[in-house]
Amino acid sequence: MLFCFTSSHRTAGFDLLDRLERGAGAVIDAIRGQEAVTGSVVLATCNRFEAYLDVDLAKLELRDHAAAALIDLVAEAAAVDVDELRDGSRLISGDAVASHLFSVSSGLESVVIGEGEIAGQVRRAYIAARSSGTVTHDLERLFQSASRTSRGVKNTTGLMTQGRSMVRLALDLAESRVADWGAVRVLLVGTGRYAAASLAALRDRGVTDAAVWSRTGRAQAFAVSHAIEAVPADGLTAAVASADLVITCTVSPALVITRDLVDEAMELTEEAHRLLVVDLGLPRNVEAAVSEVERVELLDLETISLHAPLEELQATDSARELVGAAAAEFAAKTAERDVEPALVALRQHVFEKLDAEIARFASRQDFGDIERALRHFAGVLLHSPSVRARELARDGDAAAFIDGVTAVFGVDPATTGATITESVAPRNVAEAGRETA
Incomplete structure (x- = not known):
């Protein structure tokens, strides 16, 4: 039987999501060690943590026991309080799992309704699980159907083709702090997909002066491929000092931009210099205390999510109809x-x-x-x-x-x-x- 454990921006604070993300590896290992779990796919993004499981109920006493056991398992592996996790998560089972995943992969459950990145994140989670040998026949059907559904939503409604993303929403919020994007000096911290998406969104706004720093030593290759400046490994503090806008988007399990680093960087600047830091990382890349530094403003995922725009009802309603029809067909084929x-x-x-x-x-x-x-x-x-x-x-x-x-x-x-x-x-x-x- 299919189960989905889900904790997202709809059910939990970003602090809990941050801790779940940091414990993702331990959760995956714990799930794979369960005899009753025959298959699993774990999806971890900046605003959700989900485990899709194929569970052999014959190896458990009761279906309700399966639900409680799964929450206990995730709580212990991620080192979070079980009551907090129970309050900040949902457990979905049976046919409802398909309906939920189809909505997620189509961008209907995202902070920014219709965001384009989520379909790729779902696909990569499925590919990683296949590579690890944890995808059962039923999970294969589920994720293949989710991929077809998200493509149908994108092609039919255009909901996922409008450039919606957390990156662009963050830059929209930064708009009031920026007089001239062409004069802004930007520092990207990270070289992954979010870094590339951030750079593309910045260039759309007219940014021409950008640099990149990476804790993994990939800054040079990213800089060459995107025609920007690479910051040396030991040059982060100086780069922060010279930047007007810092965007962090790494998967580092540890904080990259700390209060001490920003304090030191701001001492190197002129009194009139102001710094805007946008933290798109989960786990969090920037220490929360950075917001207390004088002349520094911090936008993190929690702040950004509070300003997510309302749905565009017509396109969203059409997308939900498509998702509902796809979920019903999946349930019918399962029943057959x-x-x-x-x-x-x-x-x-x-x-x-x-x-x-x-x-x-x-x-x-x-x-x-x-x-x-x-x-x-x-x-x-x-x-x-x-x-x-x-x-x-x-x-x-x-x-x-x-x-x-x-x-x-x-x-x-x-x-x-x-x-x-x-x-x-x-x-x-x-x-x-x-x-x-």
Whole structure:
């Protein structure tokens, strides 16, 4: 059964999200160590921490126990208080998991509704899990469907093509502090995707003077590829002192810009110089006390999220309709899979009886004609139950068909040992005839 543990800007403060992000590695290891968890994909972004799990409920006492156990597991691994985590998170199960992931990957659950980065973040989380061998068949279906859905939302509504992002929202908030973007000296701290997105957004506003610093030594390569200046490893303080705007966007587990560093940097500047620091990192890149330094202003994710714009209702409503339809179709196909063992068992039962009858006539001269006729008849006979089984499954009544097969034919799908395939019975009479040709 599919579960999703989710803690996001909608349920938790950024302080809790920060601690979950810092403990992400430990959480992933703890999840993979659970016998009942057969597969997992962990998504960690600047405003959410989510674990999508395929759980074998047979290895747990109760479904409710699974929920409590998962929250306890994450709390212990991330070293956060379990009551705080319970209050700041949700646990989603069953068909609702698909609806949630499809909304997330389409940008409908983001701080900035319709942001474009989230689809790539979901895809990279799925690829990382595949590389680690933790993606089950059901998780594969789930994330492939999420990718198709987000593309459909983007292509149909245009919601994810309008340049919305945390980066651009942060720069919108900085607009009132900047008289002339062309005269602003910018320092980027970090060389990842957010750094590239930040630089592109800055250039759209007219910034021409930018430099980059990296704790990992990648500043030179980033600078060359983006035609900006590289700051040497030991030059961070001087670079902060010469900057008007500092944007941090690294995945460093430790603080990069500290109060002491900024104090030292501001001592090197003129009295009229002011500094704006934008922290897009999670875990937090900038020490909160930086905001207390004279002539320095700090915009962090929590502050930025409070100013997220309202949804554009028409595009958002259309996107939600598409997501709802995709989630309903995913649930229907999942329900169809629930009846497949019963269909396989029924088909196996019918053809075992057929083989026995054919054996009785094997010595007759017209045996070939008899066998073809009987096999065609068996295919035709199985067509209606197959169609009805899928209809019942889509209506949420798969158990009626499974119980009926057991009651009428004495067939137990759980004990047939049959292998489930994509097509468990001919879908129409013409196919039944072709199978016996």
